Amino acid sequence: MFSHDELTPPEREVWAAFPEGRRVDLRTGTPEDDDVAGGGRWGPERTVRAAVIAALVLGAGTAQPGVAACLKLSGARISGHLDLAGVEIGNPIWFEDCWFEEGVDLFGASTHSIAIVGSRVPGVEAGSIRMEGRLDLRRSRLESGPASPFHRSVTALSLINAHVSGAVSLNAAEITAPEEWAVSAGGLVAEGGVYCRDGFVAHGEVRLMGAQLPGGLFMNGARLERPGPRGVALALDNAVASTLEFSAGFTADGTVRLRGARVSDNLTFEGAVLNGPPDGHGPSLVAVLTQAVDFDFTPARRPSGTVDLRGAQVSYLHDSDHSWPDVVELDGFVYGSIKVAAAGERREAVARRDSVAHRVAWIRRSPGYSPQPYEQLASWYRKAGHDDDARRVLLARQRHRRRTLHPAGRLWGLLLDVAVGYGYRPWLAALWLLAFTALGTTVFGTHTPHPAQSGPGPRFSALVYTLDLLIPIGGLGQRTGWYWTDAGVQRFAYLLIAVGWLLTTAVVAGVTRTLSRN
Template identity: 70%
Template sequence: MLSYDELTSPERELWDAFPEGRPVDLRAGVPEDDRVAEGGQWGPGRTVRATVIVALLLGANTVESGAVACLRLAGARISGHLDLAGAQIAHALWLEGCWFEESVNLLGASLRTLVITRGRVPGIEADSARVEGNLDLRGSVVESLASSPFNHVSTALSLSDARVTGGMLLNGAHISAPGGWAVAAGGLVMEGGVFCRGGFVARGQVRLMGAQLPGGLFMRGAQLEDPGPGGVALAMDNAVVSRLDFSDGFTANGTVHLRRTQISDSLSFEGAVLNGPPGGAGPALTCRLMQAVDVDLTLARPPSGTVDLRGAQVTHLYDSEQSWPDVVELEGFVYGSLDPIDSIEVDEPGERRQASGRRNSVDSRVAWIRRSPGYNPQPYEQLASWYRKAGHDDEARRVLLARQRHRRRTLPRVARVWGHLLDVTVGYGYRPWLAGVWLLALTLLGTLSFRTHAPTPVQRGEGAPFQPLVYTLDLLIPIGGLGQRTAWYWSNGSLQWLAYLLIAFGWVLTTAVVAGVTRALQKN
């Protein structure tokens, strides 16, 4: 138990100020002397033992009636280990511009607002902690812990299964665990927002797997670096969040994992840079089975790694020419609308209205689908369905025709030949007018050829007079008959062979029409 006589001068000042919540400022007032990076050189006049802080927070000094006790300390060197594991703390803790010799242990603690701003801390461990208020680390430098009972890798800020009723403020903070976990917050419940803006830098992986963030995650302009051997800069698998803001220069030098993430509002990568793991060894963005409403993928430049959208469900997707790398996984991707950003006009601030643009041309969208490796019919059907809902049936048919042409590449040689025939004759049933073009061309060929010579009747004096047009149509129509084909034959060998070819073309054309229309009516 500490006695008042054992306290140093700055510790007595803090002890006396605590019951009334008065701030204690040990800073010299000279910028060169107050740099936190040089805090290890601060002498006894600016040093407070961690045990004194622990004693005050646990009720060592009687709280005065009519005052709100609070520990407010600025510009101090905190010596020793600040160990509050499992503690029940009823007072707010405000530490500004402080330099910690050792890490802060809040494992399983219950406390009020925790503020450590513009300080330097060699690790904060707050797994399973409960904070009734805000967790504020703005402008602080938090470095990796040497070890942790829960994590087998170096960790700087550990918040696994913690619960915060307010928000977490990390604006301007530098969280550093290169090759390890900069932030380990699996299962975190943060009722307010998580703000990582204003120069936030994380060296090491940011892990928010299974986190619940109803207030949203805002990482505008944040930098994620040194993800380690796994190459994952941000892991938010199975998280539930209202809004994700990775815009305005957000840079991830590693994979961003949003697998099975549920986003009730918007996901924005507007102006972001997704570099993926070094050397292109993995995907830049993985959104497999993700669910979101508005998704803005208008990046600053194309990602350097794959974008995986397999099984994702999105209501509105905004994209541009900079959105997509060479490989995009689209199998099972479902969207309600596609809004190209270069065809968006603004009516009111924060609102968008779609105008016509080349990004939604069929050719560009089909090229987008073909960035997906292999052949899968679902992306084509999804795009065709969207065109139909938009009232563009012609565009939908063009997409389905492109699907058949893509599928043809995967078939055996004989099937590919038949596919080419269907394509040329009726466009796989999506261009039935081609059959009319072929019929007209063959009819003209036959009529003009047969009128140059007189055929020989099968039975003289019987049957209708020879009509080149009717005779040609009779050859081309395989079903029924107009009475000309059976009544005349040719002694001229070339014209007889032309008649045979027209009969063959008639059968082929009819078969292609039936097969093409049947295939067009089928789902696949």
């Protein structure tokens, strides 16, 4: 407890105003004098000790009957370390345009709403806090400092395992910890959502791993710079949220990592800029095993690094011609529908004339060969009623697979492709049959064969003889009834027999493969 004589004039003013919930404003009204950046030069007339504030909010100030006590302080220099760790704070706290000499420690506290608005603070430790209300850090500048007995870590803002019943507002805030974590909020529960809009800037990694965000995460227009040695700008691994918005100029100079995140509604990167790690090595987006209903991946320009969607599942995918970088990991990526953004409109991707070629080229951006992306795309075309396009995709899959086989396998695959398009173009066999039938009829029609037996027999027909050679099953009676003394014609006949067997084998193999996989 502080006596009246122990308090400075501004502290007496705060002490008297607290029970009535009145604001104490120590600002001069002159912009250059009230600039928080110069708060270190503010004198005793604007200085309030952190220990006095702690004493007030812990019960030293007597509340007036019928009035809610509240600490409201503007334009003050807070000297010393504000240590409220592990305590129960029964009244809201509001700081505006204040300059803190040392960090604020709220670790494990139970409290109502806390606002530190437009202020400069060397770190806020709020891990394991239980807050009935909102945490408001709008327009504030938070900077990490070296770990000390009064500062638990080098994180500028710690919300590890915190539970906030309202929103966490970081709009227009600037948080700096370029060598470590600007925000460390693993396990955070923010029922009202987290808001990082209106020019929010983070210098250092923002970590929300395992966070529960039923109110969503909104980073429209935010800038994540200088991600630190790991190259990660934002980590949302295994987070659960209603909405994740990275749009309207959202910029990340590092990897955005959403591994295992679950989004019950929208996940959007519309108009975002994903630059990837500054050193140029590493992915721009990692969304392995991510789940979302609506995935809008229409960034302002092509991401500079890899986009990894392996095992992700979305109901609706939105993309554009400049959505995808040179390398896209798509193995296991499942989607229900694709819409393309073009000329300010969104329409089904199957409406494009070059839809299949465009999508196959998209799949080919994946390193190596995997059948699942082709099968997923073909499944979507079939559901959309485009069976011909589905077959084109599956044919492209077989051609891609052929490149991975040994030479004999590649040769056999090429034969299947040329003969029947791996079973997806069976009409090719008919064309080959017609071509060789015409050729054989012409060749055999210009030469005279000899009967295999003396006496009457079937009349020679060049057309029927050719078909008898090409069709290996059954017989039309011509092949065994005639022979040739011309060696060239005899070799041509053997060629037709071989072609017939090859075409038949290719048709059977192609059709069997098609039926077994579809």
